[in-house]
Amino acid sequence: STRTAVVTGASSGIGEATARELAKQGYHVYVGARRFDRVQRLAEEIGGTALELDVTSEDSVRGFTDAVERVDVLVNNAGGAKGLAPVLEADLDDWRWMWETNVLGTLRVTKALLPKLIASGDGLIVTVTSIAAMHTYDNGAGYTSAKHAQGVLHRTLRGELLGQPVRLTEIAPGAVETEFSLVRFDGDAERAAKVYEGIDPLYAEDIAQIVAFAASRPAHVNLDTIVVKPRDQEGPG
Ligand code: NJP
Numbered sequence: 001s002t003r004t005a006v007v008t009g010a011s012s013g014i015g016e017a018t019a020r021e022l023a024k025q026g027y028h029v030y031v032g033a034r035r036f037d038r039v040q041r042l043a044e045e046i047g048g049t050a051l052e053l054d055v056t057s058e059d060s061v062r063g064f065t066d067a068v069e070r071v072d073v074l075v076n077n078a079g080g081a082k083g084l085a086p087v088l089e090a091d092l093d094d095w096r097w098m099w100e101t102n103v104l105g106t107l108r109v110t111k112a113l114l115p116k117l118i119a120s121g122d123g124l125i126v127t128v129t130s131i132a133a134m135h136t137y138d139n140g141a142g143y144t145s146a147k148h149a150q151g152v153l154h155r156t157l158r159g160e161l162l163g164q165p166v167r168l169t170e171i172a173p174g175a176v177e178t179e180f181s182l183v184r185f186d187g188d189a190e191r192a193a194k195v196y197e198g199i200d201p202l203y204a205e206d207i208a209q210i211v212a213f214a215a216s217r218p219a220h221v222n223l224d225t226i227v228v229k230p231r232d233q234e235g236p237g
């Protein structure tokens with residue numbers, strides 16, 4: 001039967017590109033996000049299934065995961081950043097948004113889909129963390145702490161699931177040109193564009209191809225952690 005993938009945050013950027021790539025590889029892809037019009041258009045294009053999903057809501061996650069009948073590959077991609085500020089000027093609403101979306105969102109979806117991933121006989125969980133899960137940088141503690149926690153969640157599961165037919169791959173990208181910076185700066189396109197000035201960033205397709213590569217390895221091969229950066233980026237950005 002057809003292998004099935006679930007991609008969270010598939011309405012733009014890395015999630016959208018990953019859904020396209022997995023569909024190209026023959027997967028039936030469930031695409032979820034809050035902007036339903038976008039995932040609906042994408043699902044029509046790739047022959048997948050569009051579902052509304054807000055990873056910060058228990059009810060929404062339940063509705064989403066109940067609608068998924070079978071899943072071989074789960075891509076925990078929904079996430080993002082809000083704001084940049086020194087710790088002492090932290091906006092707690094921004095921090096809550098980042099922790100709810102990146103950390104608890106990943107936890108909710110993974111918990112709900114784990115039985116189905118195990119039932120598939122060769123499940124794969126890909127979590128898109130960040131090089132922010134491996135470094136700290138000034139003014140970025142809200143995002144780096146959330147991405148660290150998301151990474152800890154993913155890596156702990158790796159140990160806890162030993163002996164089960166589930167693989168876990170963490171992908172930690174550097175700067176990728178998506179709507180990420182637009183979201184981070186509340187729709188300020190000028191400020192967002194400056195982030196990629198002077199560097200040749202990664203594109204969403206670059207990450208999508210890595211997800212597809214991990215998914216195409218034989219069942220006994222677990223790609224644990226893949227850190228990927230633009231050639232011209234060395235540090236956390
Ligand atoms: O960004 P963007 P990316 N419930 O903004 C969705 C990580 N990353 O592709 O709900 C459900 O184009 C949102 O959908 P919508 C980053 O942390 C990036 O770059 O419709 N979905 C959209 O589809 C994130 O984990 C960079 O608004 C929710 C998607 O998330 C992942 O890559 C670097 C949601 C975001 O797409 C994909 O981000 C890095 C919710 N509550 C890590 N809230 C980078 N771009 O430089 C948001 O190291 N979404």
